[in-house]
Amino acid sequence: MAGKDDYYNRAKQQGYRARSAYKLKQLDREFDLIERGDTVVDLGAAPGGWLQVAAEEAGGGGRVIGVDLQRIDDVERGDAPVETIRGDMTEDDTKAAIREAAGGRVDVVVSDMAPNMTGEYNLDHARSVHLARQALETAEDLLGEGGSFAVKVFQGQDLADFEADVEREFAFTRTTSPDASRESSSEVYVVGKNKLTGPVRVGDELTVEVTDVGEEGDGIAKVEGFTLFVDGAEAGDELRVEVTDVKPRFGFAEPIEE
Structure with missing residues (x-):
């Protein structure tokens, strides 16, 4: 052979x-x-x-x-x-x-x-x-x-x-x-x-409350204890976002323009 x-x-x-x-x-x-x-x-x-x-x-x-x-x-x-x-x-x-x-x-x-x-x-x-x-x-x-x-x-x-x-x-x-x-x-x-074991996946749309700002300037929101970094958001913002990337322990999201 x-x-x-x-x-x-x-x-x-x-x-x-x-x-x-x-x-x-x-x-x-x-x-x-x-x-x-x-x-x-x-x-x-x-x-x-x-x-x-x-x-x-x-x-x-x-x-x-x-x-x-x-x-x-x-x-x-x-x-x-x-x-x-x-x-x-x-x-x-x-x-x-x-x-x-x-x-x-x-x-x-x-x-x-x-x-x-x-x-x-x-x-x-x-x-x-x-x-x-x-x-x-x-x-x-x-x-x-x-x-x-x-x-x-x-x-x-x-x-x-x-x-x-x-x-x-x-x-x-x-x-x-x-x-x-x-x-x-x-x-x-x-x-x-x-x-991935977190509660969100790429493409999900949800409403989040931004509670803090990270070192890179992204807003930080929590979804069932899972950290979501929201581009351009500030502490105190409540907004609709779309999840763009997910890692095992954190993810990224973009605000959805109304």
């Missing part, structure tokens, strides 16, 4: 369960998805190639949890302990089992799930987006502030809307195609970093 098919041989030689392990390796190398000590949840984890990589990257202080409807053989690679849960990730019982296994803290959610292929491109694309949205919902439910997310999805007409939904939940997002993906594949990976 030559070119990208070399990843199949490489996986066999290096003891990874699937060539897809190199996709996660490349995503992690490019985006620093998994840090030492992280708790990682892998959705649709069978046969376990991504679990092997996650266990290596999370290290001894980390924890890795794999979820799949299929049985996954014990993973003995890397220093992080690996636990597998057999169940449907969309069910409350499965999410509760994940939380219990994670000890209440999840730093990274990844998903390499793909639908059963029908050969009808638009249908396969739609099903892949559906799976990706399920993974995003799980990430929204489990990730804490600053958490990371990576999910596979097929290119097509619904990709842009899905990317926009990821952008609303993370401070940094990118869509990429790892070198380990086959040349003939339409798959891409949508990556989100620095999970």
Whole structure:
């Protein structure tokens, strides 16, 4: 085998369960998805190639949890302990089992799930987006502030809307195609970093009361304890604003001209 098919041989030689392990390796190398000590949840984890990589990257202080409807053989690679849960990730019982296994803290959610292929491109694309949205919902439910997310999805007409939904939940997002993906594949990976947990998102319009002025001259308003810097506003102003940028712990807004 030559070119990208070399990843199949490489996986066999290096003891990874699937060539897809190199996709996660490349995503992690490019985006620093998994840090030492992280708790990682892998959705649709069978046969376990991504679990092997996650266990290596999370290290001894980390924890890795794999979820799949299929049985996954014990993973003995890397220093992080690996636990597998057999169940449907969309069910409350499965999410509760994940939380219990994670000890209440999840730093990274990844998903390499793909639908059963029908050969009808638009249908396969739609099903892949559906799976990706399920993974995003799980990430929204489990990730804490600053958490990371990576999910596979097929290119097509619904990709842009899905990317926009990821952008609303993370401070940094990118869509990429790892070198380990086959040349003939339409798959891409949508990556989100620095999970947002504040009460506002880009594009939100709301009325705020400016209570102070920051060092840069922007007005400071609080929304459920979250700091919002309002361009050109002064202490005592009460005005309608549109949120223009959101970071994990603060955001920016512009006054809306009446």
